[in-house]
Amino acid sequence: MTKETFFHCLELLRAEYSKWDAPAKRFENAYRRTPYTILISTLLSFQTRDEMTLEAGKRLFALADTPEAMLRLSEEKIAETIYPVGFWRKKAASVRHVSRELLERHKGEVPSTLRELIELKGVGPKTAKIVLENAFGAEVAAVDTHVHRLVNLLGFVRSRSPEETDRILERELLPEERKGLNRLLVSFGQVICRPRHPDCDRCPLKECCPASQSRSS
DNA sequence: AAAACGGGGGC
DNA sequence: GCCCCAGTTTT
Structure with missing residues (x-):
């Protein structure tokens, strides 16, 4: 798939984005939406379903929503x-x-650079990028399994690991071209094009999906 | 029983 | 780069 076709698909997704903005939902209930609560929510979220993370975050931030209180x-x-x-x-x-x-080390503030975030114990490259994206609005390619799966499914890139996809996207796409791409694809992967039971009926990409032929529901 | 979930650290 | 770690819900 060419870059032009890829961007065309993204436009189709963007048109109905508000209907499935799952990442925003993940953080909006976080008692108070601050870099700190976003960082902690992200720490809680790995290997755990969104609903559980949301409920856990709600309970935790009701008790403590600053490092001091925590x-x-x-x-x-x-x-x-x-x-x-x-x-x-x-x-x-x-x-x-x-x-x-x-x-x-940071006066109780969440640092806003990748390097400083990763130096926090328990924060790796994925968590750091998710925080940069959601807390500071940075346009980074926080490639997770969803993004990796989808760009490969569409045929825009061909790679074996999320890390490789990450590097390819950083190399192939200009920063302004990556704008919003990640949240778009993550939401799409969570809500519509799910790994197991894709909701192809509601999919706005029916026309340009290479896999649509081999799927029934 | 098995899959799924926006990993991290140590080496 | 490879291996190990650790837990819950959903199907």
């Missing part, structure tokens, strides 16, 4: 609050550790 909670308290997200034990420790690092 450190006043014991690790056990945090753990029992965020249950039943996956890996709750590890995540509770991570939430507390990151909060302490923010206070000690």
Whole structure:
């Protein structure tokens, strides 16, 4: 698929974007939508479904929505609050550790550069990019499994891993061309073009989807 | 029973 | 780059 065709598809998606803005939904209920709550929400979200993350975040941020307040909670308290997200034990420790690092090294503020974010223990490249994208509006290619799967499905790139896709997109697309691309594709992958049961009936890409022929529902 | 979920760290 | 880690919901 050529770049032009790819962008045409993105336009089709963008036209109905407001109907499936799942990432925005993930953070809008986060008690107060701040870089800190976004960072913590993202830490909680890995290997866990959105609904669980949302509920856990709501309960946790009702108790503490700043690093100072979070450190006043014991690790056990945090753990029992965020249950039943996956890996709750590890995540509770991570939430507390990151909060302490923010206070000690960043005056309690969430840093806004990739390098500083990754230096926080428990924050890797994926989490860091998601935070940059959602908390600071950075146009980064935060390629996750959805984005990786979709650009390969459409045939825009051919790669084996999300990391490789990430590098290709950063190389092939100018920053302004990446604008909004990630949130668009993640939402699309979560709501319409799901891995297992794609909702092809509601799909705005029916016409240009290479796989539409081999699918029934 | 198996898949699915926007990983990270240590080496 | 490779391997290990760890848990819950949904199907």
